[in-house]
Amino acid sequence: MSETKPKVRAPRVNHETKAFWDATAKGQLHVGKCDDCGEHYYYPRPLCPFCFSDKTRLALCTGKGTIYTFSVNEGREPYTIAYVTLDEGPTILTNIVECDFSKLAIGQKVKVVFYDTGAGNAVPMFTVA
Amino acid sequence: MSIKGKAYIAGIYEHPTRVALGKTLPQLHAELAKGVLADAGLSKNDVDAYYCAGDAPGMGGIDMIEYMGLKNIRQIDSTETGGSSYVLHVNHAAQAIAAGHCKVALVTLAGRPSADQKEQVQMRGGGESPPASGFEAPFRPSIVNMYAMCARRHMYEFGTTSEQLAWIKVAASHHAQYNEHALRREVVTVEDVINSPLIASPLHRYDCCVITDGGGAVLVVAPEIMKQLKRPAVKILGAGEASKHLMGGKVDLTFSGARWSGPKAFEEAGVTQKDIKYASIYDSFTITVLETLEDLGFCEVGKGGKFVSDGNLISGVGKLPFNTDGGGLCNNHPGNRGGMTKILEAVRQIRGEAHPKVQVPNCDIALAHGTGGLLGSRMGSGTVILGNQDS
Ligand SMILES: [Zn+2]
Numbered sequence: 223m224s225e226t227k228p229k230v231r232a233p234r235v236n237h238e239t240k241a242f243w244d245a246t247a248k249g250q251l252h253v254g255k256c257d258d259c260g261e262h263y264y265y266p267r268p269l270c271p272f273c274f275s276d277k278t279r280l281a282l283c284t285g286k287g288t289i290y291t292f293s294v295n296e297g298r299e300p301y302t303i304a305y306v307t308l309d310e311g312p313t314i315l316t317n318i319v320e321c322d323f324s325k326l327a328i329g330q331k332v333k334v335v336f337y338d339t340g341a342g343n344a345v346p347m348f349t350v351a
Numbered sequence: 352m353s354i355k356g357k358a359y360i361a362g363i364y365e366h367p368t369r370v371a372l373g374k375t376l377p378q379l380h381a382e383l384a385k386g387v388l389a390d391a392g393l394s395k396n397d398v399d400a401y402y403c404a405g406d407a408p409g410m411g412g413i414d415m416i417e418y419m420g421l422k423n424i425r426q427i428d429s430t431e432t433g434g435s436s437y438v439l440h441v442n443h444a445a446q447a448i449a450a451g452h453c454k455v456a457l458v459t460l461a462g463r464p465s466a467d468q469k470e471q472v473q474m475r476g477g478g479e480s481p482p483a484s485g486f487e488a489p490f491r492p493s494i495v496n497m498y499a500m501c502a503r504r505h506m507y508e509f510g511t512t513s514e515q516l517a518w519i520k521v522a523a524s525h526h527a528q529y530n531e532h533a534l535r536r537e538v539v540t541v542e543d544v545i546n547s548p549l550i551a552s553p554l555h556r557y558d559c560c561v562i563t564d565g566g567g568a569v570l571v572v573a574p575e576i577m578k579q580l581k582r583p584a585v586k587i588l589g590a591g592e593a594s595k596h597l598m599g600g601k602v603d604l605t606f607s608g609a610r611w612s613g614p615k616a617f618e619e620a621g622v623t624q625k626d627i628k629y630a631s632i633y634d635s636f637t638i639t640v641l642e643t644l645e646d647l648g649f650c651e652v653g654k655g656g657k658f659v660s661d662g663n664l665i666s667g668v669g670k671l672p673f674n675t676d677g678g679g680l681c682n683n684h685p686g687n688r689g690g691m692t693k694i695l696e697a698v699r700q701i702r703g704e705a706h707p708k709v710q711v712p713n714c715d716i717a718l719a720h721g722t723g724g725l726l727g728s729r730m731g732s733g734t735v736i737l738g739n740q741d742s
Contacts, residue, residue, distance in 0.1 A: 234485040243485075253600070263599035265486040271599035291507070291604060293499035293551045295491070303496045303551075305602055312600025315728075317490045328507045345489045 232339035241280055242266050243343040251334050251346045253312050255281035264312035283310050285334035286351065294323045306332055306348050320349040353589075353619055354442070357449035359577040360585040360737065362391030362570035363695045369534045369683065371463040371564035372470070376408050377418045379461035379566050384419055387568035392580050393455060395419070400426035400453035402444055404436035406462050406566075406686045415459070426453040432594070432731025433723025434633065434688035436460075437569070439733045441694060442590035444571035454573040461566030462686015483597075483728070494687075495559060495636070496551035497727030501604040502638040503553055508605055508653065513553055515656030516637040517544035520557045520680050522664035523634065527677025529706040534561045535681045558637040560679035560689065567691035569698070583702040584740040588622065588716070591615025596729035607639070608732025609646035609720055616734035617648075622716055624648050627736075629700040629711045630671055631693035631719040634678040639726055640664075644671075647720065647734065666709040675700065675709035690721025690733065701739050715739045 235243045242252050254266035258275035270278050290313050292304035302318040318326060319335065331351040336344035364386030371379060380403070388394060401424055403411045411429040426447050430439050437460050444456035466472075505511045521541055527533040539557060547556040577584050593611035617623060624647070632640045632647075641655040649671055650658035663669035676682045676696040679689040697719040699705045716738045724730035 231489045231491075233489050234480055236485070238482075239485050261599065265483055265600075267482070290602060291500040291504040293496040293503060293553075294549075295493060295496050295551045296549045301491060303490055303492060303500065305500060305604070307602075313597075313602035314600065315487050315490055315492065328503065339489075347490075 227337055229340045230337040230345050232341035232343065233345065235343070238268060239266065245280070246336060246344040246346060247342060249336050249344070251283045251285050252280035253283055253308065253310055255279055262311045264314045281310065283308055287332055287348065289318070289326065289328055289330045289332055291328055292318055292326055302326065304348070317347040318349065319347045352449055354445040354449050355588050355619055355621065356586055357574070358445035358571050358587045359574060360441070360569055360587065360698050361572040361577055361580050361582060362387040362393065363568070363698045364390050365567045365683070365692060365695050366461070366565035366685065367532050368565045369532070369563040371466045374463070376461055376463060377415065379463065380407060380415055380459045381419050383459045383461055383566050383568035384457055387457065387570050391570045391572070391582060393570065395421065396423055397455045398457045399423045400444060400447060400456035402428045402440035402456060402458040404429065404440070404460065404688070405431040406460055406688055426456065432733070434635065435690045435721030435723035435731045435733040436688070437691040437694060438590070438719060438721035438735050439592050439731065441569060441571055441587065441735050442592060442733065445587045445590065448571065448573045454576050456571040457568065458571065459566065459568045460686060460688055460691040462688060463564040464562055464687055465564050487728070493551065494725070495554055497725040498636040498638055499551040499554040501642065501726045504604045505638065505642065506553065509656065511641065511656040513545050513555070514541050515660050516558055516641060517541040518659045518661070519634065519637040519640045519664065520544050522659070522662060523674050523678045523680040525665045526675045526709050527681030529708045530677045530682050533677040533682040534563050554636060554638070560635050560684040561681065562687065563683050563685055565683060565685040567685065567695050569691070569694055585698050585701045586738045586740065586742055588736045588738045588742060589616045589619030590733065590735040591619070593732045594730065595732065604727060605642065606652070607642045607646050607722060607726055608730050609643045609722070609734060612732040612734040613647040616736050620736040622736060626716050627718045628714045629675070629697065629717040630673050631697045631717070632673050633689050633693055633720055633722040634674055634680045635684070635689060635722065637680070639722055640673070642726065643720055643722065647718070666711060672709070672711050675705050688723070690723065693719040693721055694735065697737055701737055715742050
């Protein structure tokens with residue numbers, strides 16, 4: 223299915239982020255979830271950035287969200303960077319792909335698509351829902 | 352303890368170069384130190400505190416202190432908040448002087464991005480990468496698109512337009528025409544800005560600052576030192592610092608860290624926005640200025656577009672003269688770090704040493720604001736308010 227997609231730059235992965243990135247290979251997007259204060263947060267990290275609790279885990283997302291803002295990087299191969307607000311709450315940095323950039327607008331509903339890095343994980347990008 | 356009136360800026364120096372071919376980075380720092388000491392009328396052995404940021408080579412303070420042969424250092428600070436670092440340094444130096452730890456604090460900034468590129472100089476490798484980088488680098492954030500996303504959201508929430516942003520560059524260009532050292536001295540119009548190529552929508556080329564080499568230096572001294580010097584006294588009235596970030600995913604790109612650093616500075620200085628005769632506002636991009644002006648309270652949040660329009664930032668024309676040296680948008684953004692040059696022009700204004708065409712009459716109180724890092728993710732913000740001897 224992803225044969226026609228270009229390979230994308232692999233993320234740096236460390237002990238903290240390995241579970242998040244391993245799950246992307248299965249097409250899963252997670253955010254951090256704190257079981258003490260209940261907040262969803264991004265990027266995931268072991269101590270909750272809201273209450274400093276260590277009772278945190280990864281929470282699976284639906285992959286649906288809304289464009290908070292975006293910018294089309296002009297040049298020979300234009301690409302679109304964006305912040306997308308996930309239905310779970312956190313707003314995350316990503317790319318918008320596989321659509322007509324000139325028709326994009328803030329508020330556009332989007333859904334996640336994964337791009338294989340060739341390094342055992344995939345990068346979560348978004349396209350119009 | 353307040354810093355109000357406890358320290359003065361006795362010397363400033365801006366390196367005249369904009370492309371530093373043949374000069375090394377430590378050499379630029381040392382030339383800046385020499386220049387600022389000459390401006391103040393002090394000598395190398397008077398310096399007892401040294402401040403530098405991530406632009407300095409090696410381990411910063413300790414390498415530069417050795418290179419310059421400083422031997423009376425009692426206070427060292429390598430606070431690194433990107434382009435805003437030097438505003439924080441002035442604050443920290445004033446705090447150290449107020450606490451009696453030192454009397455003559457030297458701050459230097461230098462960079463040579465243009466010459467590095469031309470000479471293909473290898474940059475040193477960094478240490479541990481920032482914790483967010485794994486979640487950001489794959490999406491190719493650039494400096495421009497990380498500011499462009501702020502502009503887009505500001506437009507969406509408040510109806511700000513590209514034409515309004517353009518007025519900020521227009522004002523800077525009106526000032527730069529009088530600065531013989533400015534990289535870009537041509538006066539531009541709103542049409543010129545919005546007809547310049549899109550770099551990262553909605554920002555155009557002329558919404559972006561210049562890339563230059565060089566640097567600046569400032570000397571912060573104790574009141575008893577200032578009294579012995581011949582230069583006009585520039586008093587530090589107050590300062591504020593803040594770091595704004597992505598808040599665990601509760602992202603709001605319509606404001607900057609100035610919303611938090613500004614009120615601290617105004618409170619310490621005991622002045623209000625109405626008292627500010629001149630403002631140096633960090634201008635990495637036009638949107639940086641617009642959000643900062645709102646956050647500092649010069650206009651209502653969301654009304655920045657209207658505030659900057661029709662020449663309101665042009666000296667002699669508008670209500671709030673800004674960046675009368677041409678700013679980062681036209682004059683100089685040495686080492687991609689514009690906080691230092693913001694301080695320098697504010698000092699010139701209070702001394703009455705700005706170019707006569709842009710000098711603000713009776714400029715008794717001025718503000719300088721630095722923004723470091725990225726408006727579109729995490730930033731360090733520093734605000735300092737300066738006054739003349741009678742302020
Ligand atoms: Zn929590």
